[in-house]
Amino acid sequence: MKILLLKYINTFSFLTLLLFSHSALCNPVNEKLEFSGFARVVLGYLDESDATYLGYDDNLSLSQQSLIAIQADYQILDNLSLTGQVIGHSGKERDSGVEWLYLTYNPNRFSQIKVGRQRTPFFNYSDVIDVGFSYPWITLPQQVYSSVFFSTFDGILAGYEWNVNGVVINAEAFWGSFNGDVVASGNEVDANINDLQGAILSLTYDNFNFRTAYHRTDAFIGLDNLDEFRNILDFSGFTQSAESLSADGEIEFFQIGASYENLDYFVRTEITNIKAESLVVPTIDSFFIAAGYNFFPYTSYISYGKTNSSYGDPINEIPLGINDQLNALSFGYDLVFSQLPYDSSESITIGTRWDWKSNIAIKVEATWIQTEQGSTANFAVLNPEFDRKAPLYQLALEWVF
Amino acid sequence: MKYLSGLLLFTLSTLAFQLTAKQNYALVIVANTQNEDISITRRDVRNLFMGGVIKHELHAVILPPENETRVVFNTKVVGLTESRIQSYWAQMRFSGRKKEPREMVNEEQLIEYLKMNEGSIAYLSAQSTIPSELTVLLTIE
Numbered sequence: 369m370k371i372l373l374l375k376y377i378n379t380f381s382f383l384t385l386l387l388f389s390h391s392a393l394c395n396p397v398n399e400k401l402e403f404s405g406f407a408r409v410v411l412g413y414l415d416e417s418d419a420t421y422l423g424y425d426d427n428l429s430l431s432q433q434s435l436i437a438i439q440a441d442y443q444i445l446d447n448l449s450l451t452g453q454v455i456g457h458s459g460k461e462r463d464s465g466v467e468w469l470y471l472t473y474n475p476n477r478f479s480q481i482k483v484g485r486q487r488t489p490f491f492n493y494s495d496v497i498d499v500g501f502s503y504p505w506i507t508l509p510q511q512v513y514s515s516v517f518f519s520t521f522d523g524i525l526a527g528y529e530w531n532v533n534g535v536v537i538n539a540e541a542f543w544g545s546f547n548g549d550v551v552a553s554g555n556e557v558d559a560n561i562n563d564l565q566g567a568i569l570s571l572t573y574d575n576f577n578f579r580t581a582y583h584r585t586d587a588f589i590g591l592d593n594l595d596e597f598r599n600i601l602d603f604s605g606f607t608q609s610a611e612s613l614s615a616d617g618e619i620e621f622f623q624i625g626a627s628y629e630n631l632d633y634f635v636r637t638e639i640t641n642i643k644a645e646s647l648v649v650p651t652i653d654s655f656f657i658a659a660g661y662n663f664f665p666y667t668s669y670i671s672y673g674k675t676n677s678s679y680g681d682p683i684n685e686i687p688l689g690i691n692d693q694l695n696a697l698s699f700g701y702d703l704v705f706s707q708l709p710y711d712s713s714e715s716i717t718i719g720t721r722w723d724w725k726s727n728i729a730i731k732v733e734a735t736w737i738q739t740e741q742g743s744t745a746n747f748a749v750l751n752p753e754f755d756r757k758a759p760l761y762q763l764a765l766e767w768v769f
Numbered sequence: 770m771k772y773l774s775g776l777l778l779f780t781l782s783t784l785a786f787q788l789t790a791k792q793n794y795a796l797v798i799v800a801n802t803q804n805e806d807i808s809i810t811r812r813d814v815r816n817l818f819m820g821g822v823i824k825h826e827l828h829a830v831i832l833p834p835e836n837e838t839r840v841v842f843n844t845k846v847v848g849l850t851e852s853r854i855q856s857y858w859a860q861m862r863f864s865g866r867k868k869e870p871r872e873m874v875n876e877e878q879l880i881e882y883l884k885m886n887e888g889s890i891a892y893l894s895a896q897s898t899i900p901s902e903l904t905v906l907l908t909i910e
Contacts, residue, residue: 404862406859406863437863439862439863472865477822477826478822480866482865487864495863495864495865496860496863499859499860502856502857502859503856504856529821531816531821531824534813534816536821536822572819572821574812574815575848629853630848630849631844631850662850662853664851665852667850667852667853721852723851723852723855726834726851726852726855727855729852729856768855768863
């Protein structure tokens with residue numbers, strides 16, 4: 369019922385935004401107020417009947433990644449502006465609504481301070497994950513981009529840019545928090561992300577770009593199904609075992625990315641590591657590498673992504689062989705760890721982007737995803753016989769206005 | 770077969786002609802500035818038109834995507850295709866980092882804008898008549 373209701377709300381938001389965008393574009397706005405936006409219509413088909421992947425199954429679907437967003441920028445003073453962005457997602461795993469609402473203050477031409485709700489700039493494309501027009505793929509390499517499960521934060525971000533012998537150096541630092549539901553491994557869980565901090569350094573020299581980032585947070589993630597078992601362990605005096613099942617703790621994100629591009633080709637890569645203090649939150653190592661060839665107005669590309677997740681060693685204090693209750697408790701503890709979602713996968717993507725107009729692109733893409741037995745990798749398994757391999761075919765229209 | 774070879778030859782010669790034409794198409798970088806001693810490099814110009822900071826406080830103004838001078842500028846100075854530049858600006862705008870330079874309809878309107886706005890900078894065809902109020906900072910052959 370909840371899913372049905374969410375579906376209706378999402379469809380309603382999508383249609384409202386579509387109507388609003390039409391009226392916004394047709395109405396003149398004054399010099400201080402500027403409207404822009406982006407939209408994407410993504411058609412996908414998973415050639416596999418034993419599982420679904422990112423919501424796609426063996427039926428053609430338009431409703432997983434299609435979206436529309438409207439951005440309004442209001443220049444309050446010469447160096448102060450207000451930006452708001454509303455987004456309507458067709459997919460039920462993403463919330464529609466206000467994605468952005470922040471003030472930007474430019475004390476001078478080198479620096480920028482933003483205060484309010486903003487997108488979290490974890491990796492290269494994290495803050496434009498919904499703006500398909502800004503990257504070549506239809507679906508960003510999921511080995512890197514599915515591991516971060518919250519897209520916005522409330523807080524402050526300061527940036528400074530300078531030029532040293534032709535190298536443009538951009539440094540950003542932010543601090544904030546996020547409270548709300550997140551979708552992790554297909555489950556919606558309540559998360560409280562406090563004290564989120566990050567620093568990003570980007571260097572651009574001609575057509576070469578290098579970016580590195582470090583982020584950290586104290587996360588409080590509600591895993592209701594584990595809480596009851598934790599309480600039993602705690603009550604029985606196995607406090608360290610109980611504590612080891614807590615999903616709370618520090619999470620650190622590391623990223624290094626580099627790209628080179630010219631008129632003929634591009635090469636991009638990104639390497640990420642997510643390290644969690646909690647034993648039930650995985651440590652994730654991921655990377656992708658992509659190369660593309662431009663034959664304007666087309667770009668063809670190939671990319672390869674790989675991810676591997678692991679957990680810390682369990683702390684099982686419960687003695688075996690004393691009585692049946694303790695045996696069951698010990699067995700239950702080991703079972704929890706053996707059933708933690710394990711994500712180890714790789715994928716190869718090939719695709720072509722056609723820049724039909726300066727603001728409209730059409731893309732076609734095929735991705736072969738492969739994961740190990742027992743690994744989830746964004747698959748929702750429908751049949752236990754599923755061989756953990758599936759091709760995903762997608763067609764997309766990307767629009768910015 | 771003969772028809773196909775003829776078509777291929779025609780396409781290749783047209784392409785070669787267009788490439789030669791583009792290579793021979795010189796550009797000038799002009800600005801409305803009181804400081805006529807500004808020295809600016811091709812790299813500075815690239816950085817400035819891609820939203821990066823340089824030593825001098827200048828704001829870039831551009832021509833529309835279909836304009837030939839813009840195509841030559843993309844090729845000779847930025848070194849990226851028009852579609853890549855468009856996707857770059859989409860990333861900058863919707864990540865809230867930078868906004869694309871102000872775009873003028875044609876070269877006449879661009880020159881008028883430059884004359885009226887101190888600190889503005891743009892690229893023009895070297896064949897253009899440059900008003901005396903503007904300073905040519907760099908010529909790109």
